[in-house]
Amino acid sequence: MNPNPAITISRSLGSGGTEVGFMASRRLGWAFCDRRILRLAAEAKGHSSSGLAGQEERKCGFLDQMLNIIGHGSPEACFTPLLELPMYSVDLYNLEREVMLKLVARAPSVLVGRGGFCALSRRPATLHVSIHADLAFRIKYLVARGKAADPEAARQAIAAADHDRAAYIRAISGLDWQDPRNFDLVLDASALGLETCLERVVAEAKQRFG
Numbered sequence: 001m002n003p004n005p006a007i008t009i010s011r012s013l014g015s016g017g018t019e020v021g022f023m024a025s026r027r028l029g030w031a032f033c034d035r036r037i038l039r040l041a042a043e044a045k046g047h048s049s050s051g052l053a054g055q056e057e058r059k060c061g062f063l064d065q066m067l068n069i070i071g072h073g074s075p076e077a078c079f080t081p082l083l084e085l086p087m088y089s090v091d092l093y094n095l096e097r098e099v100m101l102k103l104v105a106r107a108p109s110v111l112v113g114r115g116g117f118c119a120l121s122r123r124p125a126t127l128h129v130s131i132h133a134d135l136a137f138r139i140k141y142l143v144a145r146g147k148a149a150d151p152e153a154a155r156q157a158i159a160a161a162d163h164d165r166a167a168y169i170r171a172i173s174g175l176d177w178q179d180p181r182n183f184d185l186v187l188d189a190s191a192l193g194l195e196t197c198l199e200r201v202v203a204e205a206k207q208r209f210g
Contacts, residue, residue, distance in 0.1 A: 003125045005030075005209035006104040007201065008116030010130045010183065013161035014138025014147075014154065016194045017131035018112050020187075024201045025110040033103050034112040040099045041092070093119070093172045108209075117182055118173040127208055129201055130183040137190035 007024065011017020018034065025032035097119040103109050104120070117128040133141070139154040148154035169177040180186045185204050187197045
């Protein structure tokens with residue numbers, strides 16, 4: 001029996017990658033998995049999703065925090081820079097990996113963030129996509145969507161996110177988050193635009209999975 005197809009979306013803050021992932025899931029008729037991964041991980045541990053999100057944001061007990069900036073990667077989230085580098089939880093990563101594997105076993109899925117490209121690196125029928133953009137595009141994107149109060153706040157959030165996300169991926173997997181060799185498809189949203197990025201993802205998925 002062939003496994004369900006899946007797409008992981010790794011995106012830099014302000015690149016529009018989450019938006020592309022959401023629209024791709026709608027075009028393909030697949031499940032969209034973003035904050036849902038955290039919610040299901042929280043339920044598996046007997047926590048509320050808000051409680052577990054809090055543990056992503058500060059040093060706390062069994063599940064050390066990951067990243068405020070990664071933990072709030074959905075389109076409606078507001079971003080603020082971290083004041084210090086957090087400790088990372090391999091336990092939380094492993095728990096979310098189990099959740100991702102269960103989700104894709106149930107239905108074709110688009111999974112955004114949470115180290116999906118390394119968590120599912122050995123899974124067949126999985127397309128790994130990286131979406132990035134230049135700094136000017138990312139600043140404009142965050143401010144235009146109300147995710148940063150002004151360009152300077154956006155600039156600070158981007159710097160913190162890039163630093164912390166790279167450190168997180170390196171801590172849990174030893175991989176370089178920005179190495180294009182870790183992905184099947186690498187897209188520059190500032191050069192292509194979000195609509196073209198969407199078309200490329202959908203086209204690649206259809207070519208690979210039918």
